[in-house]
Structures are given as structure tokens and as C-alpha cells.
Amino acid sequence: MTEPASVVRKYFEALSAKDFATAAGMFADDVRWHQPGGNRFSGTHQGGAAVGELLAGMITVSAGSFELTLTGPLMANGTLVAAPIHFTAKREGAVMDQHGVDVLRVEDGRVAEAWLFSGDAAEEDAFWGAA
Numbered sequence: 001m002t003e004p005a006s007v008v009r010k011y012f013e014a015l016s017a018k019d020f021a022t023a024a025g026m027f028a029d030d031v032r033w034h035q036p037g038g039n040r041f042s043g044t045h046q047g048g049a050a051v052g053e054l055l056a057g058m059i060t061v062s063a064g065s066f067e068l069t070l071t072g073p074l075m076a077n078g079t080l081v082a083a084p085i086h087f088t089a090k091r092e093g094a095v096m097d098q099h100g101v102d103v104l105r106v107e108d109g110r111v112a113e114a115w116l117f118s119g120d121a122a123e124e125d126a127f128w129g130a131a
Helices: 004-016 020-024 048-061 119-128
Strands: 027-037 045-046 067-070 075-078 082-093 094-107 110-118
Touching: 004 020, 004 067, 004 082, 004 094, 004 110, 020 048, 027 048, 045 048, 048 082, 094 119, 110 119
Parallel strands: 027 110
Antiparallel strands: 027 045, 067 082, 075 082, 082 094, 094 110
16 A cells, blocks of 8 residues: 555655646545635535646646645645645745645545645635635
């Protein structure tokens, strides 16, 4: 069995390398994604296709500038893995630069559920735009 932290590390390595196909391939078919805030991307997204559309939308809005990196060690507790992160993005007239925490649940070697926490929800909402 693949250790949850190893799965999450591979996922973040793919994101950092902007290898979105590999990252998307790491989601369970019925993945649940909990995006914080009150912006166009907020809410719970169900299924690999919906999460893929969410991430593609973020890449589009940020003109491909969205970047996410791990800022510390992964912390595992059973199937849950907490990841301290830093993320940035730019678009005309706006910049987002903040820390957060992603908590991912891993089942059968794939990301089954994700909860994201942003350091500054108001800044993130302003960057992504109204719901």
C-alpha cells in the first residue's frame, strides 16, 4: 500500500512542476474538493472532471501564473495529510501571495478528498472574483 504522505508529496511535486496532467491523474474518480471563500471557485466540487475544471479555471484566470509550493514537512495522521503551502498568482490589476494549509485524504493511493485553507480569504476572494 502506498503511504498517504508519499501520494501527497508526488501530487505537490507535479503541481510545482506545472504537470497538471499528472496531478489530475492522482485524484480518485469521486474526489471531493472543498474550496474556501466566497468567490467563483468556492464550494464543494465532486468528481475528477469537476475538480479538473476548477483547476483549469484557476490557471485561466491567473493567465498561467498560479504557483504553489510546499513550505514545510507534510504531516500525516492515518489517511489524512496536512501540507503547509505558499501560493501566488497574478492577473491584470491583481496579485495574490499567501500561505495556507491543504489537508488531503488519501484512499487506495489516490487523493479522495481535499480541504483547502487560505491565510487571507478576503484577498483570495478579491483575486478570483465574485461567485
